Amino acid sequence: MSADTPRTAGHSPRKRGLWLGVAIAVAVIGVVIFHLLNRPAQHKGMPAQVVSVATAKLGDMPEIINSLGTVTPVATVTVLPQLSGYLTEVGYQEGQDVKKGQFLAQIDPRQYQISKQQAEAQLAKDQATLDQARTDLARYTQLYQKKSIAQQTYMDQKFLVEQSEAAVKADRANIAQFDLDLAYCHITAPVDGRVGLRLVDPGNYVTPSSSTGIVVITTMKPTTVQFTVPQNSLGKVLDRINGGAKLPVTLYNSDNSKQLATGTLYAISNQMATSTGTVTLRASFPNDDEKLYPNEFVNVQLLVDTLHNAVLVPTPAVQTGAPGDYVFLVNADDTASVHKVTLGPSNGQYTAILSGLSAGQTVVTDGTDRLSDGAKIRVAQAHPAAAGSAGTPASASSAGAAHGQGRRKHHASADGGTTSSAS
Structure with missing residues (x-):
């Protein structure tokens, strides 16, 4: 027992020194960690976004649909034959310009001429019958006035005259019909225009039921x-x-x-x-x-x-997203803020702003895809929006249609800003 006491006494101070060093080291580490965790955060400011801007100005904007x-x-007229017959002549050339009444084609008229001659002969016969009936009626009238014939005989002759007159009228109508048929044989242009490709040739037999017709005039x-x-x-x-x-x-x-x-x-x-x-x-x-x-x-x-004296901005300045239609308005402190607007007609290059923006205010026209509300900006180069009138370019569009080329749709992001995608 007495032999072990000095060894134990010798090791005890050494052990205490070791624990003391460990405690000091732990304390130092704790102080360092504390300072690291509690030192002021060094925030790195977002760099200003380089953008192009333009000034809204007054001008004229056509509203175009x-x-x-x-x-x-x-007029587009398909010339159809009015009667049947063989074509003896075609008087037009393909693609030719014709005037109203100009000759186009001829149908063989001989059968209609013969029918007209027959109708004329029948007219002559009926006219002679009528003349004879009228002569007899004049004689019967004198006899009837003298009470020399019966009233029935006189009335029968009077009716016979009327029948003959009706027959003569029918004959004259037949002759007029055959005259019309002969006119139909000579086919002419009903309107001014240009004839199409030839549909028939001389020698073809045509009928009124032919759907293709003689020619088409436009x-x-x-x-x-x-x-x-x-x-x-x-x-x-x-x-x-x-x-x-x-x-x-x-x-x-x-x-x-x-x-x-x-x-x-x-x-x-x-x-x-x-x-x-x-x-x-x-x-x-x-x-x-x-x-x-x-x-x-x-x-x-x-x-x-x-629209006269409308507020005009370049169409790329107009954005569409969650807020609706808006522009990025350039503020005096070199920041850009979302500004809702009401759009009017656009001509592709410029868009009219009906409300929400005044002439003289500056808007961002390029670089909007990198912007969020309140973002710092740096202007690269300014371009005036309009100089009096927007004109009427070929790609004009109406109000309520797509409001221009190069517009982008912005959507709210998690940090309160906006993201964009080309539309």
């Missing part, structure tokens, strides 16, 4: 174009028409690369198409240069009205 139309001739000028407008746009068109306005219509080719003609709206259908919710309109065009070809498809632009 776009539609797809079909060139519809004023009026080339003037011509019309039929197109449809949605029912929501019809009200304003009717208001303008009822007010006495003549609405101009402009036509472009199928890819909107070339203007073809200008004309005027002159007719509106009396019924709405229930399957499509549209109504058919027709516009008239002089077509002196014959650029409009029957049944051709064209792009139609109907100018309904023009």
Whole structure:
């Protein structure tokens, strides 16, 4: 027992020193961790987004309805024979322009000439019978006045004269019918226009029941174009028409690369198409240069009205998302804020703002896909929005339609900002 006591006494101070070092180390580590956890957070500010901006200005904006139309001739006539017979002559060339009354074809008239001669002979016979009956009636009248013949004899002769007169009238009607048949043998153009490809040749036997006819004549000028407008746009068109306005219509080719003609709206259908919710309109065009070809498809632009002194912004500035239609308004502190607006008509390049924005305010036109409400911005370059008038480019659209090219749809994100996707 006495031998172990010094060893135990020697190890005890060493053990206490070890535990003391461990405690000090733990305390130091704890202090470091505490300072690391409780030091002020160093926030890195988001860099300013580089954007392009434009200033809203006043100008004129045409309100245009776009539609797809079909060139519809004023008259398309299939010339049918009115009687049967062999064709002896065809007097037109394919694709030829003809005038009303111009000779087209001839049906062999001989059988109708013979029938007319027979009717004339019958007329001569009945006329002679009538003359004889009238002479007898004059003699019977004198005898009846002298009481020399019975009243019945006198009345019978009077009726005989009336029968002969009726027979003469029937003969003259037959002759008139054969005259008409002879006129039908000589086929002429019923309207001005252009004939199509030849459908018959000399020697063909034609009948009134022939569906193909002798030829098809189409009026080339003037011509019309039929197109449809949605029912929501019809009200304003009717208001303008009822007010006495003549609405101009402009036509472009199928890819909107070339203007073809200008004309005027002159007719509106009396019924709405229930399957499509549209109504058919027709516009008239002089077509002196014959650029409009029957049944051709064209792009139609109907100018309904023009907004004067409207607030105009470049169409890319207009956004659509959860708030509705809006723009990013540039603030004095170099931030952009979401600003709701009410859209008017657009011509593709510019969009009219009916409410929510004033002339002179600045909006973001490029870089909106990286913005959120209140984001810092840095202007790259400013572009004026308009200089007096928006004009009438070929890609015009009506109010309520798509409000331009390059617009983006924004959706609320988790951090309170917005994200965007190209539309």
